[in-house]
Amino acid sequence: METTKKYGERADLALSMWVKLARAFSTFNRLTGKDIAGYGLTQPQFGVLEALGHLGPMKIGGFCEKTLASGGNITVVVDNLERDGLVERVREGDDRRTITVRLTKKGTDLFHDIFKKHAAFVSEISSVLTREEQRELSKLLKKLGTSLQKKM
Amino acid sequence: METTKKYGERADLALSMWVKLARAFSTFNRLTGKDIAGYGLTQPQFGVLEALGHLGPMKIGGFCEKTLASGGNITVVVDNLERDGLVERVREGDDRRTITVRLTKKGTDLFHDIFKKHAAFVSEISSVLTREEQRELSKLLKKLGTSLQKKM
DNA sequence: TCCATTTGTTTTAAATTTGAAATATATCAA
C-alpha cells in the first residue's frame, strides 16, 4: 500500500484504487481471453454471441452499448461471425436503416455448449474471493461504473 | 442485479462481478484516456512516463510488468518518446543486452507538470465513491488481482 | 574453450481497434 503522500491524501487514494482496478481487470481479462481463445473465438466475437444468447436478437447498435466495442468495429466482428455461419443479418421492422442480428442454429448450439464451460471457468477463477467478498466488490464496482457513466 | 439462476448461484455471482469489473474499468479508462490525450500523449506513453517518474530509470523489461503492455510494443512506445526528446536510452551496467531508459530534463518537467493535473482529475472522478468505499474497493481489487496473478 | 540454452530487445507481419468520411434512410419543421 502506498503510504507516501505525493499528491495529497485524496488523490493518492484514488490513484491507488485506479491502479488496482486496472491490474485486476487486466489479469482477469487475460485469463478469460485464453479460455475464449480455446473455443476458437476472439473476445469481441464471444461478446457478441453472449449478448445474442442472453438477450436475444438485437440491432448492430445494441452491441456497441453491451460489449463496449466502438462502432465501426462491430461490423467486422459480425461479418466474421456471419462468414462462420454463427449469426445472420436480417432486415425487419419498419426502419430500413437498422439491421437485426440473430443467432443461427449453429450459433445457438455453439453458444450453449461454450458458455456453460466459460461460466464454470469464470466461477472457478473468481473463487479466490469468498461469495461475500464477490457481492461486496460487485456492489462497489456497480456504483463506480454507473456513476462514471454519467460523466462521459 | 441478475436474480435468475442461469448457471448456478456461484457462477451467476462470478459472471455478474466480472461484467461489473469490465464496465467500471472500461468507463474509468475512457475518462482517463481523454484526460491523457489532452496532454498530447497516448495511454502507453503516459504509462511509461509515469513509471519512470515515480520509480526512476528502468530497463525495457520493467515496463512490461509495470504498465501491463506486451513485450515488443514497448519498443515502439519508447521509440516515440525518444523521438520527442522525453526519454533516452542508455547502456549501463555490465549486462550489455539490457538498455536503461530514463527521463530527459524535458521529460521530467513534462511529467511533473501533467501528472499533478492528472492526479487531480483521477481524484475528481473517483469522488463518486466515498473515501471509505475507495479503501474497501482497493482492498478487494488488490486481493483479486494478486490472487489471479498466481493463476497466470 | 566450446556449445547449448537462456535472457533482453528489436523487427516484422498479421490482426484489431479507432475515428472520420460516406451512404442510406428517417424525421420534422417550414
Added chain:
DNA sequence: TTGATATATTTCAAATTTAAAACAAATGGA
C-alpha cells in the same frame, strides 16, 4: 413537398497491439 438535420451502418485509412521470428549477449556445463 422540400430541405435540414438526425440516426444506423459501412467503408476506409491510420494507429495500436500482439505474437512470433530474429538478433545479440550472457550463462553454465562439458
